[in-house]
């Protein structure tokens with residue numbers, strides 16, 4: 495099936511990513527379970543659309559993948575309540591990979607510095623095509639999967655999220671207003687790990703056992719020639 | 726003089742803010758001097774334009790002001806070199822106040838969590854009107870000043886920046902591409918401190934001893950009725 499019949503996601507202004515939202519992932523990184531959701535921001539120019547090229551690994555970075563379900567906002571939400579209607583503000587979904595420079599991430603955490611650099615490099619947010627809302631009747635029951643060189647590394651259901659989508663939208667919109675086309679990533683299940691130049695990442699999601707073609711990501715990792723490095 | 730003849734800044738997609746860029750401010754918060762610039766991101770909806778209303782203090786937050794010179798990008802910059810020409814990519818300036826929930830900031834730093842929440846609340850980025858580039862012939866020689874209830878709290882020259890604008894633009898654009906209208910805040914000089922509901926903040930900048938009217942900010946602080954709180 496050709497991918498050209500699918501749409502790119504609209505370019506967001508704000509990208510908010512929830513951290514530590516699956517117990518298995520919290521455990522594998524020996525982290526503390528959060529009492530409330532927390533998020534960080536990625537810049538819009540970290541997005542890598544389908545067919546746009548490789549994921550660029552900054553020199554010196556231990557590059558980790560994190561597959562996540564992402565919501566695309568359909569309207570402005572400001573101080574929304576965590577009711578079922580919170581989902582009305584979502585117009586669609588995509589699969590996103592929250593690429594992370596894990597070694598620099600650990601340093602930033604130890605020093606109490608922002609996460610913005612380690613999460614925000616160019617190409618650090620590979621995304622799938624736009625998934626229309628009606629293709630995902632229940633975003634809390636979607637299977638996410640990610641492979642490296644064809645080997646399954648992440649494979650879990652979004653039912654394992656600690657904070658569901660209404661609570662996530664309440665938290666973020668209680669801080670600042672989300673606007674149409676803004677992107678919200680919902681956290682990654684267990685199985686994160688390193689990739690190196692030459693590796694190929696594939697990822698996607700399935701609903702009721704059926705893989706959605708719009709949700710497919712395939713990207714090769716290459717070393718970034720220029721830009722920031724810490725050797 | 727009426728303010729209506731001045732333009733609002735264009736709405737940015739990405740807002741990057743440099744931290745710890747003045748020795749006096751590093752000292753007052755007992756922080757370590759960074760070996761390279763670092764930044765965090767604010768969401769576009771944290772902007773408070775002139776005349777738009779009060780600065781909203783989240784319940785439980787120790788709200789701090791930080792006056793900063795902000796650059797408005799004139800074009801895309803991707804892996805720019807820190808030459809004099811880096812300034813060619815800037816089309817204008819504004820004054821910005823990097824409002825910060827300082828108590829929650831200290832907690833986030835201690836726990837190694839993102840700075841996104843403590844820096845990113847609605848109204849946490851009061852800005853002045855757009856300052857055309859020709860009004861600031863040398864952005865490294867601008868006097869920034871901020872008053873609370875008419876009492877001078879911050880008053881320093883941008884010549885005290887540790888990392889100059891070309892180095893800042895090299896750093897950020899070596900991570901991700903900045904685009905036209907994106908906003909870059911350059912750090913705050915010494916004198917930061919708390920404000921409480923009822924306080925009025927005024928701020929601005931002067932060039933060669935002349936205050937630029939476009940650079941003026943005046944905003945009252947009020948308690949935010951709804952949204953996130955941590956009591």
Ligand SMILES: [Mg+2]
Nearest residue numbers: 608609839840
């Ligand atoms: Mg951060």
Ligand SMILES: [Mg+2]
Nearest residue numbers: 560592681682
């Ligand atoms: Mg993640």
Ligand SMILES: [Mg+2]
Nearest residue numbers: 791823912913
């Ligand atoms: Mg600041």
